[in-house]
Amino acid sequence: MTSNDSVLATSVQKVFLDHFSTQPLVVCAPGRVNLIGEHTDYNEGFVLPAAVDKAVYIAIAPSTSSQGKWVSLDFNESVDIDFQQIVPLPQRWANYILGIVDQLQKSGKPIPLFDCVVAGDVPIGSGMSSSAALESAVVYALNELHQLGLSRWEMALLAQKSENEFIGVKCGIMDMFASLHGKANHVIRLDCRDLSFEYFPIQLGDYRIVLFDTGVKHSLADSAYNARRAQCEEGVRFFQKHYGAPTKSLRDVPIAMVQANRSRLSAEVYNRCLYVTEEIQRTLAACEDLKNGDLAAFGLKMFATHEGLRHLYEVSCIELDFLVDAVQGEPAVLGARMMGGGFGGCTINLVHKDAIDALYKKLAPAYLSNMQHKLGMYMVVTGEGAHVVE
Structure with a gap:
């Protein structure tokens, strides 16, 4: 566990326990930078992103009531949720979670109601993809929680589809791919034609x-x-x-x-x-x-x-x-x-x-x-x- 992990993970875990008195699963998914390869993705070229040490954290467990409750520490908001009708919510942050649920349901993987607490230190609007980090954290957590058997590659595709269809942003796959596949001291050369990828070491020295x-x-x-x-x-x-x-x-x-x-x-x-x-x-x-x-x-x-x-x-x-x-x-x-x-x-x-x-x-x-x-x-x-x- 990194020092960042310990602070934010402890925070979401504590708030979760205060709200729900249940031990949650805690998952972290990072933001990203792109070192080089800009506007090449939709031209089937290459990009060179890396996951970074700023991330979104989610504490999550199945709900024990007729509704799920989702809490955002960053926005100081909570929403009560059921999955009877999955439609966009006024709370924009919650839609990134709901969009993942929507895609999983549509792919034949029904997700029971769950409670969660989310927080992060990816600066919003910085270009480090806080939204993709949240989507990646949610899909990774649900995959772990319900043993869905999705690969990281499949999770990245699902998160991209969620943002394209539920959020309505026609983004590429790089942000989610980097958040899910990142490796310390490495960049990812992602081929945007076939989504094959290779790690390259980045030795920054001083x-x-x-x-x-x-x-x-x-x-x-x-x-x-x-x-x-x-x-x-x-x-x-x-x-x-x-x-x-x-x-x-x-x-x-x-x-x-x-x-x-x-x-x-x-x-x-x-x-x-x-x-x-x-x-x-x-x-x-x-x-x-x-x-x-x-x-x-x-x-x-x-x-x-x-x-x-x-x-x-x-x-x-x-x-x-x-x-x-x-x-x-x-x-x-x-x-x-x-x-x-x-x-x-x-x-x-x-x-x-x-x-x-x-x-x-x-x-x-x-x-x-x-x-x-x-x-x-x-x-x-x-x-x-x-x-x-x-």
Whole structure:
């Protein structure tokens, strides 16, 4: 049990015992970061996430009454629940639990009523996927509690389906996959075409993973995301038409083929296709850097990814660019880029441990002065995927 496990696990367990006087099962599922491989998932490319040491904890046991009671310590709310009619609730956090129940029922695995207490330290809105951590904790806990026999792979698919259908967010599978499959001191290279995966060691030495939080989320994120998908699909149709059937996605298109057709594609479609094809290759090359223990080369690829997201994919924003530009000349920073869909959220940085405090003290006032937002900072360590807390 980690120190984090002990504090939050003890907390949910104690509240559960106070409410229900029954010894619960306690499960932890982590948030995640994505080191490199951005906007490649829906192009059947590769992503490189890692589970982190910030997580959601659930204490759970079968209900002994005609209703289940679910308690959120983070929101200081509780809901009484029955499964007569599974429809979305006003309490958004509870819907992430209910969506998992809904999917299990639909897959022929009836779930009896249960009581639970949930709490977490994954910062909401940070891009570390607190929602996927909650879904992963719930599906893992119910699988353990009722011996459903689901593999981690099956649980990830079920959690993704829950978010797509019950929550209504058309997310990919990376977040749940990382939460369920994480391994300390490793990243996961997930192939988004067939969901095969491989672990690569990440030996950080004196460097740490640091997230700088812009504190903003611009409203055009959703519409721009849909537009980028459509532009990628337009590119695929072009290459299918001119180069034949094997082109199912941009995964199948070499960089040189994109470059050779610059004059035949619109500027926007060309830029999107160039970024994606380069990022897929960059992610594969970054894995080789990790195998070779070359963190400096890996960091340079992070900077290159940000440049691509900024100029070719155009999903960055002035706040994210300010933070990456501000650290690019710092000797203590090996790499930095925006993380996630774009238009706000966090940058992910590889920073020497001895320079983190000084760097934040330098960045925070400059960011406040230039962007009129307070700069947030999180340090994360790679961690284990969903597990029972003993």
